[in-house]
Amino acid sequence: MDMEQSTLTRPAQTGTPWRSKVDAHGQTHIYKKIAVGELQVGDHLLEHVVGHRRQVATPILGVEHTTDGVIVTIPDRSGENVPVRELYGHEDHVFISKTPHLEQYNTHEDIFAQLDKRSEDMEYQRQKRLEAAEKGIEVSWIQIDAAMKELLLSENADQVEPHAQAVKAGAVDLSNCIIIGSDAVAESIKMDEARFLRWNRQLTDSVNRTRTHSAWLEDFGEKIADVAMQRATAYAQGALDTASKVAIEQRRRTFVMFLDSPIGDAVLEDARKIGVFDAPQPEEKGVLLAKVPPEAVLAREDGTMVAVPMAPDAMKALKIHAEVHLKADEIGVYQRSQAMEKDIKPKQQYPRLDGHLKEPDGTWRSVGFYVDKDNQPRAVVAIENKDTGLLEKHSMTFKEKVSEQTQKPFLVGSAERENGNKLFVTIHRAEKGPDQWVYANFAEKTGQDWQQIKGRGGTLKPNKALQDRGDDRTTNFIKDKLGVDVMAKTQEPSKARSAGKELTL
Numbered sequence: 001m002d003m004e005q006s007t008l009t010r011p012a013q014t015g016t017p018w019r020s021k022v023d024a025h026g027q028t029h030i031y032k033k034i035a036v037g038e039l040q041v042g043d044h045l046l047e048h049v050v051g052h053r054r055q056v057a058t059p060i061l062g063v064e065h066t067t068d069g070v071i072v073t074i075p076d077r078s079g080e081n082v083p084v085r086e087l088y089g090h091e092d093h094v095f096i097s098k099t100p101h102l103e104q105y106n107t108h109e110d111i112f113a114q115l116d117k118r119s120e121d122m123e124y125q126r127q128k129r130l131e132a133a134e135k136g137i138e139v140s141w142i143q144i145d146a147a148m149k150e151l152l153l154s155e156n157a158d159q160v161e162p163h164a165q166a167v168k169a170g171a172v173d174l175s176n177c178i179i180i181g182s183d184a185v186a187e188s189i190k191m192d193e194a195r196f197l198r199w200n201r202q203l204t205d206s207v208n209r210t211r212t213h214s215a216w217l218e219d220f221g222e223k224i225a226d227v228a229m230q231r232a233t234a235y236a237q238g239a240l241d242t243a244s245k246v247a248i249e250q251r252r253r254t255f256v257m258f259l260d261s262p263i264g265d266a267v268l269e270d271a272r273k274i275g276v277f278d279a280p281q282p283e284e285k286g287v288l289l290a291k292v293p294p295e296a297v298l299a300r301e302d303g304t305m306v307a308v309p310m311a312p313d314a315m316k317a318l319k320i321h322a323e324v325h326l327k328a329d330e331i332g333v334y335q336r337s338q339a340m341e342k343d344i345k346p347k348q349q350y351p352r353l354d355g356h357l358k359e360p361d362g363t364w365r366s367v368g369f370y371v372d373k374d375n376q377p378r379a380v381v382a383i384e385n386k387d388t389g390l391l392e393k394h395s396m397t398f399k400e401k402v403s404e405q406t407q408k409p410f411l412v413g414s415a416e417r418e419n420g421n422k423l424f425v426t427i428h429r430a431e432k433g434p435d436q437w438v439y440a441n442f443a444e445k446t447g448q449d450w451q452q453i454k455g456r457g458g459t460l461k462p463n464k465a466l467q468d469r470g471d472d473r474t475t476n477f478i479k480d481k482l483g484v485d486v487m488a489k490t491q492e493p494s495k496a497r498s499a500g501k502e503l504t505l
Helices: 111-152 157-187 193-223 227-259 264-273 312-316 338-342 464-469 473-482
Strands: 003-005 019-022 028-035 044-047 056-059 062-066 069-075 083-088 093-097 283-292 295-299 305-309 323-328 334-336 353-358 364-371 377-385 390-397 399-402 409-416 422-432 435-446 449-452 459-462
Touching: 044 069, 056 069, 111 157, 111 193, 111 227, 157 193, 157 227, 193 227, 193 264, 227 264, 227 283, 264 283, 283 305, 295 323, 312 334, 353 435, 353 473, 364 435, 364 473, 377 409, 377 422, 390 409, 409 473, 422 473
Parallel strands: none
Antiparallel strands: 003 062, 019 028, 028 093, 044 056, 044 093, 062 069, 069 083, 283 295, 283 323, 295 305, 323 334, 353 364, 353 459, 364 377, 377 390, 399 409, 409 422, 422 435, 435 449, 435 459
16 A cells, blocks of 8 residues: 655645534533544544444544545554554545543443443352352251251151251252352353362262252151151152252253353363263264364263264364264264264154244243044143253143133143143133134242243144144144134234233133
8 A cells, every 4th residue: 555644744624614512411512524634633533432322532643645545543442542543535524523521432331341341240140149059058958967867866746847847948948059059150151160160069969968868768767657757758858859850950951051161171071070971882863062172972862961082073064953973983983974864764743733932041842732532632842942951841631721810711731840840831712803823821830839931932833744634633622622723824913922921720
């Protein structure tokens, strides 16, 4: 680029008048529009800084005139104020300020700076929640251990009952603290290796201790004959078993989330120590969870996981969360198996009314409703979050009910989740104008507490197999019980979503 310095012979400025504008705070800003060729060192250029709510007066550090245009040197307001050179066309015009003290860069008005600060504040709160959860787990175990000691020494129902309740309460607190801490770990953006491994060790310790305490209570229950004592002991044992399941589930959740992260190596080694992985088989098929060179981590269809060694180029060609088929060579290094993939037969699709609801955290809840050959309404319900490795499937049978509030019929089914929660699915009729459709609502019950599942979606629609078959016992059942022809062309209005509706029982 041919450059000619022009700061020694400054062009004469045109007689463009200065303008003024009063802002919302009563301050008067003075500025004017000039050709870029008239800019001089010391002028203050009014510019938009990305993320800043108003224009910023930036001092001009240098001006160079070239055959391609005018190069203006200014401090980079989006970075660390380092000088940057910007090229303007000869015919461009800019605004300069006579009141630069009123147009200074302010981090409080920079959206991105505020987002960074908010992110730091949120991370601080996550770390505090994790610390509180760790302390809560310690306190829970103090309560459980003390109550267990007294329970095992009890000689009658009056003595057993309060200690069993104390064990149960401690186990519930333990489960809650584990979930709170795991949420903080999963949401963290600055989780270091030592902190992550310390949390995992705490979960592993809780699993081992709950199992040991549960075995003690089982042995105690077998040695006593009093029914009331046995019942109280069983309730306490059930609470401990639930806490153990929660710890295992959250341990797996955080493990999967941090596999594909800067601390993936440490996470993989930690998982290997506690026996998370099965021994690899000569041929492996599953969903690729993470790449932790030199190993690829797969989730098999049965829920088990395996880590297999792969060559870098072969691993690079695989996509995360895709189903892969691998085969070991003579030295135990795995390669993609084209032959296995060709032999895959497409899964048979059964006629269903399918509905899907996506929660804010990315978890998908799906329901495949059908009526079996005995005319019983049933559904296969799935809960899946690929980011956390969560995958549950449950079979439900539905019953007909009538809402006490609206007097309208609906269907309800339930199943017990792996974490011990009771999962409910209800199917309702909805209408708006001439449009009619059916939708599914999801809810969970923990003890006496209900949680309505929020999200987007939930409308039940015929899948391709049902569309190809036409009306059958499933569509006729819905038409008869809920009064909706699901095979009709009218569909759910775009704005009528089930996400905002409450579960009615």
